[in-house]
Every structure is written in structure tokens, then in C-alpha cells.
Amino acid sequence: MGRDDPREVLVNAPPEWEELVSTALVGTDRRPLAGTAAPEAELLERAAVQTVRMRAGRRPLAAEPVAAAPPEDRPGVSRPAADRLARILGGEQPRLLPEWLRVAAGHGRRVPPHLLPELLDQAARDRSIRPHLGVLAGNRGRWLAGLNLAWGFLLNEPTAPVPTATAGAGAVPGGSGGAPDVWELGAPGDRRAFLAALRAADPAAARSLLTRGWAKETPGDRAAFLEILADRLSPDDEPFLEAALDDRRREVRQLAADLLTRLPGSRLAARMAERVTGWFSVEDGRIRVTPPTACDAATERDGIRARPPHGTGERSWWLQQAVARTPLGVWPRLLGRPPGELVRMRITDWGREVMAGWVRAAVLQGDPEWARELFAHDPLADLLAVLPAAERERVAAGFVRRHGLDGQLIMVLGGAAAPWGPELASAVLEKIIEVSGTQPWNLGELTRLAGERVDPALYGEAERLSPEPPVQEVAALLRFRYDMVKELS
Known part of the structure; x- marks a missing residue:
């Protein structure tokens, strides 16, 4: 010393x-x-x-001067947009921050330097707002991230909006130009963005690119890349995904099993169908279930986790997962009933597990028919999201009109993706007017959801709809969003 x-x-x-x-x-x-x-x-x-x-009298430690931040190569947002971001970060309509970031990044803009520390501090606590920060933070943000470990996450985010890939398999690594350099040398976020763009343009080229360097990728990157393969998934991806079931990292194995579950003709789907065949039968108009008594290595390889969560029995856990990974087309053939009838039938002893498995399967496999029948039986936001956009709007609006204002209504509306169309927007605003006369104190979350999900261009119609304060609150929030988007355009 x-x-x-x-x-x-x-x-x-x-x-x-x-x-x-x-x-x-x-x-x-x-x-x-x-x-x-x-x-x-x-x-x-x-x-x-x-x-x-x-x-007193001690000399300071020797230190190297910090290099200056590199110049910016992307235009900043307008002054009004920056002022609004400062207001949002300061507590005014804080739930609109993700929308502000998404819109600004979509225009390829960056935030002003004086707001970067507060924005990065918030992103350090909230992962959900990180995806667009690589674009918005600019060179100054990455310079700051190199000086503060708490902001180091920024160095893993994409630095530009996702590009449009036009190169085929022969043009990816080994050639010249920016794209191969990004894949070979880029930051994790830029590599993910490049792979996603290539997957959208040429699925086979993306899979081939990934296969060649798969063994060299980190476990975290392998998991992130598998998520990208969900776009334009096809039977051609099965051999690669089947091999990924043997990966060392559990997250990678689970993601591979999820993707194979979405391929009803995959070998994994056939294995799951074979397993459940002996567990189910119909007797006296009821579905009789005999859950599995063991979970062997082959079953675990197919995505069934052997160890249940705390408070859940092993057989319940194995049954629920197996049902979720079985192709939904198996059940009408096995039990001799269409989906709507199966959902309404009584299930002996294990009904909760079977229904939970069917819900998970409908979401995982994106099956609108099963989602429709299951939603009618038990309205869940995840099921609503599976329906085609027009039907989702109609079903959600009908549910709002029939259902009282409670937590389930709020959760279902949370599954209705923004922007809400006219039918759902009208149903929600009518519900707000209806409840404002009886339970005005109970409208807070519903008015916030409406203000955040309805098309902001409809703020004028909302203002004229009713003088009730909750409706005017929705209109004010819509106007806030309308101005926000306009400032970022």
C-alpha cells in the first residue's frame, strides 16, 4: 500500500x-x-x-483522463418532444413512457443528453423499456454506459432500428459489407436485429446462419436467437429445434420445445400425443383422467419439467404440462367430441389441470377455435390475444357490455392490443359513463386503460361524448398522446 x-x-x-x-x-x-x-x-x-x-496533505491518486464522447450521427427529437419526455420522467403520465420511446425510436431519433442519466437509471430498474434505448441513447448514451456498470445493459441493445434484410444465404458471413460485419462483430442487440431482419426476408438463410455458429454462441444468445425463429416457423426448422432439445441450458431447451409444440406434425408433437393417449377416456359423458406416475428423462427432454412449483403436486404438474404440449387436434380424435363440447364436459378429479393445459396449448399453438371456446368458458386475456384482430375486437366489446367493472374486466382489456378500434372504444366509454353515476371512485384503472389504448386521434369525439369527469379524463389523456406523437413525427 x-x-x-x-x-x-x-x-x-x-x-x-x-x-x-x-x-x-x-x-x-x-x-x-x-x-x-x-x-x-x-x-x-x-x-x-x-x-x-x-x-489533509495527501496527494490524489493518478488517473487517466476520460476520453470525450464521440459525435452523434442521429438527429435528436424536437424541443417540445424533449420537454414532454422530461415531464413524463418527472411523473406526468409515467405509463406513457414506453409509447414515447417506441415512437421516437421508430423515427430513428435520440433523446437529449441531459435526460440520459435519468432515463438510464429508470431502465436499470425496468427492463421493459430497454429495447429502444440503444437507438435513442445515441453515441453519448453508449459512452455513459461504458463509464457506469449499472448502465452496461445498454451496450447489449440494438443501436439502430431493425434493418430490412435482402441478402440471401450466400451473402451472409464471409462476404463484404455492413451486414456480415454486424453478425460477426456487432453487439448482441445488433446481431439479434440482423437475424430478425434476415429471418423475415429469408427464413432458410437465417436458420443456416444460426446453425453454422450455434456451438460458439453464449447460452444467453442461443436463447435470444431461438425466440427469433418463432417468426415464420415451419417444418423445415424441426431438425435444428430437435437438436436444441439437448442443449445444456434449460431455457434453450424450453424454448425449443415451445417452438416444436407449435408444429403439430413434429416428432415432439407425436411423442406427446402418444403419451396422453393412455391417460384419457370418456365414460358416462365425462372425461376420465389418469395422470402420469413418473417423469423420465425422455419426457423431460420434450419440455416437461420434473420438479413442480412449491405447493403443486408432481402428477398435477406433469399432467398440465403434457396437455399443454399435446397438439390440440389430438383431443377431438381421442375423445370423440369437438372443442366446444370438450370444454364444457365435466372432467373427473383433474379438471383444473386439464383446462389450464388446454389454455396454455391454445396460446402456445395460436389456435383461434380453441381460444374462442375456452374464452367463452373462462375469459382470460391470453386467450383473447389469440383471436384474429377483428374478432378480438368484437369479443372484447361484447364482454365489456355484459360484464361488470371488476378485476377480470381490467385483465381482459389488458389483453386487447392497442390501438382499440371503434367498437371496443365505444363499449369501454359507454361502460365508463354507466359506472360514473354509481361507482365513480372505481373507474381509475379503466379510464387510464382507455386513455392509453384508444386511438389518440379520437380525443375530440371523446370530449364531445359526455361531460362526465371520467370521460373527460380519457379525452385529456388521448389529447396528451396525440400531441406526443405529433411532436415525434
């Missing part, structure tokens, strides 16, 4: 400092300071004075 090392302050501390430390450790009640009526304050004052004495 050298003369300039600040740790020497404590290692070679004088006796007075040791006395103060001992008093602080045992407390001033047990070791009082003489001649003072406020021993705690006196102790802190003496410690402060002693610290200054010990540090």
Missing part, C-alpha cells in the same frame, strides 16, 4: 480514530462521551473532523 492509497487512512489510523470507531460500535449509551448533552451528534462531528485531519 503506497503513500497515495486512501486505504492507508484506515490502516494507519491514529488512536483517536480507533476510540471513535469503538464508541460507534458499542454505542454511546455504553461508552458515553464526556461533557456533551448530545453524544450521537458529538460523535459524528468528531469523526468528521478526524477524517479531514487524516486526509
Whole structure:
């Protein structure tokens, strides 16, 4: 330890400092300071004075100057847009921050430097707002991220909007130009963006590119790349995904099993169908279930996790997962009933597990018919999201008109993707007017959802619809969003 090392302050501390430390450790009640009526304050004052004495005259540590931030290569947002972002970060309509970031990134803009620290601090706590920050933070943001470990996540985010890939398989690594450089040398976020663009343009080329370097990728990157393969998934992807079932990382294995479950003709789907065949039968108009009694290595390889969550029985857990991974087309053939009838039939003993498995299967396999029947039986937001857009709007609007204002209504509306169309917007606004006369105190979340999900261009219609305060709150929020988007255009 050298003369300039600040740790020497404590290692070679004088006796007075040791006395103060001992008093602080045992407390001033047990070791009082003489001649003072406020021993705690006196102790802190003496410690402060002693610290200054010990540090006096010491030379600062040698340090290298920090390199200047590189110049920006992307235009900033307008002054009004920056002012609105500052207001949002300051607590005005904070739930609109993700929308502001998404719209601004879509225009290829960047946020002003003075707002970067607060925005990065918030993103350090909230992962959901990170995806667009690689674009919005610009070169200054990445420079800051290199100086602060808490902001290091930014270096893994895409630095530009996802490009449109036009290259075929022969043009990816090994050639020249920006695209191969991004894949070989780019940051994780830029590599994900490149693979996603290539997958959209040429699925086979993306899969081939991924296969060639798969063994060299980190476990985290392998999982992220598998998620990208969900776009334009086809039977041609099965051999690659089947091999990924043997990956060392559980997250990768689970993602591969999820994707294979979406391919009803896959070998995994056939294996799951074979397993459940002996567990189900119809007797006296009821579905009789005999759950599995074991979970072997082959079953685990197909995505069934052996260890259940706390409070869940093993057989319940295995049954629910197996049902979720079985092709939904199996059940009408096995049980001799169409989906709507199966959903309404009584299931002996294990109904909760079977229904949960069917819900998960409908979501995972994106099956509108099963989602429609299951939603009619038990309205869940995840099921609503599976329906085609026009039907989703109609079903959600009908549910709003029939259902009272409660937590389930709010959760279902949360599954209705923005922007809401005219039918759903009208149903929700009518519900707000209806409830405002009886339970105005209960409208907070519904009015916020309406203001965040309805097309902001409809703010004028909302203003004219009703003078009721909750409706006017929706209109004000819509106007806020309308101005926000306009400032970013």
C-alpha cells in the first residue's frame, strides 16, 4: 500500500480514530462521551473532523483522463418532444413512457443528453423499456454506459432500428459489407436485429446462419436467437429445434420445445400425443383422467419439467404440462367430441389441470377455435390475444357490455392490443359513463386503460361524448398522446 492509497487512512489510523470507531460500535449509551448533552451528534462531528485531519496533505491518486464522447450521427427529437419526455420522467403520465420511446425510436431519433442519466437509471430498474434505448441513447448514451456498470445493459441493445434484410444465404458471413460485419462483430442487440431482419426476408438463410455458429454462441444468445425463429416457423426448422432439445441450458431447451409444440406434425408433437393417449377416456359423458406416475428423462427432454412449483403436486404438474404440449387436434380424435363440447364436459378429479393445459396449448399453438371456446368458458386475456384482430375486437366489446367493472374486466382489456378500434372504444366509454353515476371512485384503472389504448386521434369525439369527469379524463389523456406523437413525427 503506497503513500497515495486512501486505504492507508484506515490502516494507519491514529488512536483517536480507533476510540471513535469503538464508541460507534458499542454505542454511546455504553461508552458515553464526556461533557456533551448530545453524544450521537458529538460523535459524528468528531469523526468528521478526524477524517479531514487524516486526509489533509495527501496527494490524489493518478488517473487517466476520460476520453470525450464521440459525435452523434442521429438527429435528436424536437424541443417540445424533449420537454414532454422530461415531464413524463418527472411523473406526468409515467405509463406513457414506453409509447414515447417506441415512437421516437421508430423515427430513428435520440433523446437529449441531459435526460440520459435519468432515463438510464429508470431502465436499470425496468427492463421493459430497454429495447429502444440503444437507438435513442445515441453515441453519448453508449459512452455513459461504458463509464457506469449499472448502465452496461445498454451496450447489449440494438443501436439502430431493425434493418430490412435482402441478402440471401450466400451473402451472409464471409462476404463484404455492413451486414456480415454486424453478425460477426456487432453487439448482441445488433446481431439479434440482423437475424430478425434476415429471418423475415429469408427464413432458410437465417436458420443456416444460426446453425453454422450455434456451438460458439453464449447460452444467453442461443436463447435470444431461438425466440427469433418463432417468426415464420415451419417444418423445415424441426431438425435444428430437435437438436436444441439437448442443449445444456434449460431455457434453450424450453424454448425449443415451445417452438416444436407449435408444429403439430413434429416428432415432439407425436411423442406427446402418444403419451396422453393412455391417460384419457370418456365414460358416462365425462372425461376420465389418469395422470402420469413418473417423469423420465425422455419426457423431460420434450419440455416437461420434473420438479413442480412449491405447493403443486408432481402428477398435477406433469399432467398440465403434457396437455399443454399435446397438439390440440389430438383431443377431438381421442375423445370423440369437438372443442366446444370438450370444454364444457365435466372432467373427473383433474379438471383444473386439464383446462389450464388446454389454455396454455391454445396460446402456445395460436389456435383461434380453441381460444374462442375456452374464452367463452373462462375469459382470460391470453386467450383473447389469440383471436384474429377483428374478432378480438368484437369479443372484447361484447364482454365489456355484459360484464361488470371488476378485476377480470381490467385483465381482459389488458389483453386487447392497442390501438382499440371503434367498437371496443365505444363499449369501454359507454361502460365508463354507466359506472360514473354509481361507482365513480372505481373507474381509475379503466379510464387510464382507455386513455392509453384508444386511438389518440379520437380525443375530440371523446370530449364531445359526455361531460362526465371520467370521460373527460380519457379525452385529456388521448389529447396528451396525440400531441406526443405529433411532436415525434
